[in-house]
Amino acid sequence: MSPLLSVRDLKVSFDTEDGVVAAVSGVSYDVEAGKTLGIVGESGSGKTVGTLTIMGLTRAVNTKISGEALFDGKDLLTSSEQQMRSIRGDEIAMIFQDPLSSLHPFFTIGAQLVEAIQVHRNVSKAAARDRAAELLGMVGLSDPRSRLSSYPHEFSGGMRQRVMIAMALANDPRLLIADEPTTALDVTVQAQILELIADLQRQTGTAMIIITHDLGVVAEVADEIAVMYAGRIVEQASAADLFANPQHPYTRGLLASIPRLDRDRSIGLDPIAGRPPSMISPPGGCAFHPRCPRAFDRCSEELPQLEAVAGSSNHRVACLLEPAERSRKA
Ligand code: SF4
Numbered sequence: 415m416s417p418l419l420s421v422r423d424l425k426v427s428f429d430t431e432d433g434v435v436a437a438v439s440g441v442s443y444d445v446e447a448g449k450t451l452g453i454v455g456e457s458g459s460g461k462t463v464g465t466l467t468i469m470g471l472t473r474a475v476n477t478k479i480s481g482e483a484l485f486d487g488k489d490l491l492t493s494s495e496q497q498m499r500s501i502r503g504d505e506i507a508m509i510f511q512d513p514l515s516s517l518h519p520f521f522t523i524g525a526q527l528v529e530a531i532q533v534h535r536n537v538s539k540a541a542a543r544d545r546a547a548e549l550l551g552m553v554g555l556s557d558p559r560s561r562l563s564s565y566p567h568e569f570s571g572g573m574r575q576r577v578m579i580a581m582a583l584a585n586d587p588r589l590l591i592a593d594e595p596t597t598a599l600d601v602t603v604q605a606q607i608l609e610l611i612a613d614l615q616r617q618t619g620t621a622m623i624i625i626t627h628d629l630g631v632v633a634e635v636a637d638e639i640a641v642m643y644a645g646r647i648v649e650q651a652s653a654a655d656l657f658a659n660p661q662h663p664y665t666r667g668l669l670a671s672i673p674r675l676d677r678d679r680s681i682g683l684d685p686i687a688g689r690p691p692s693m694i695s696p697p698g699g700c701a702f703h704p705r706c707p708r709a710f711d712r713c714s715e716e717l718p719q720l721e722a723v724a725g726s727s728n729h730r731v732a733c734l735l736e737p738a739e740r741s742r743k744a
Pocket of ligand 1: 662663706710713732733
């Protein structure tokens with residue numbers, strides 16, 4: 415069966431006053447119907463720009479885009495703005511990071527949900543309101559019909575994110591893109607929202623891309639994980655394989671920096687040294703080499719390609735270390 419979304423060699427760059435920002439440099443991945451892909455990386459890794467580009471939201475005179483993003487066989491990168499408007503919010507929907515700035519403060523939750531439904535469906539206002547109440551119930555808000563008359567400021571951050579999830583699901587999208595859906599929320603609410611997203615995805619069969627800087631977030635919900643660094647995928651595997659057998663020093667660094675309840679509290683977290691590179695003038699060779707504890711002489715000269723890991727059907731890594739060396743602890 416062909417994937418619902420197939421991205422091939424996606425490149426995105428922006429001309430700026432300071433130079434060309436190469437935000438995404440040849441990214442490829444597939445998302446199967448009903449499955450979840452986690453895209454993980456630090457700020458500036460290109461994870462959000464890549465998906466915004468697929469949604470047609472980075473088109474501008476100073477942007478260069480190439481590659482292919484086949485959604486159900488149709489290339490989203492060459493679709494007209496009008497075609498993209500009908501796909502966005504209908505076949506592909508997005509949940510953004512900050513629900514407060516995504517909801518309009520002057521309109522009730524009900525009015526915003528009804529509008530989201532009526533933009534894509536030829537239904538009466540009463541039917542759209544019924545659907546809006548049904549959606550608020552689905553995302554776990556009590557007394558959903560009366561909630562329709564509330565304004566965003568009357569809701570907590572977690573409740574607002576539930577509304578955003580309801581809005582994203584309003585038209586039964588086939589692909590849901592969740593960009594850091596829990597970053598703006600309290601830790602206690604984060605787990606509830608992740609559980610809700612995973613539950614709804616199981617119920618609706620929607621495919622999902624979840625974008626995050628936190629490997630812990632995708633641990634429970636993703637089937638596949640792509641780790642991005644400096645605009646490229648540096649490791650890609652099933653979630654089980656990635657956590658059991660991480661190969662790339664960056665992935666290992668991300669895993670070591672996740673707080674764990676079973677870790678001795680007297681031992682601090684192990685952060686990745688340094689900062690993500692500037693994408694105007696990224697380091698030559700492997701872009702991770704200035705921060706990599708395993709870097710050796712070839713790393714500053716050769717660009718590692720994403721290659722299959724021996725013994726695993728879909729595990730790939732871009733690192734110049736010999737396979738036996740990659741599994742060794744630094
Ligand atoms: Fe580290 Fe070199 Fe591998 Fe890059 S190629 S991750 S610098 S060891």
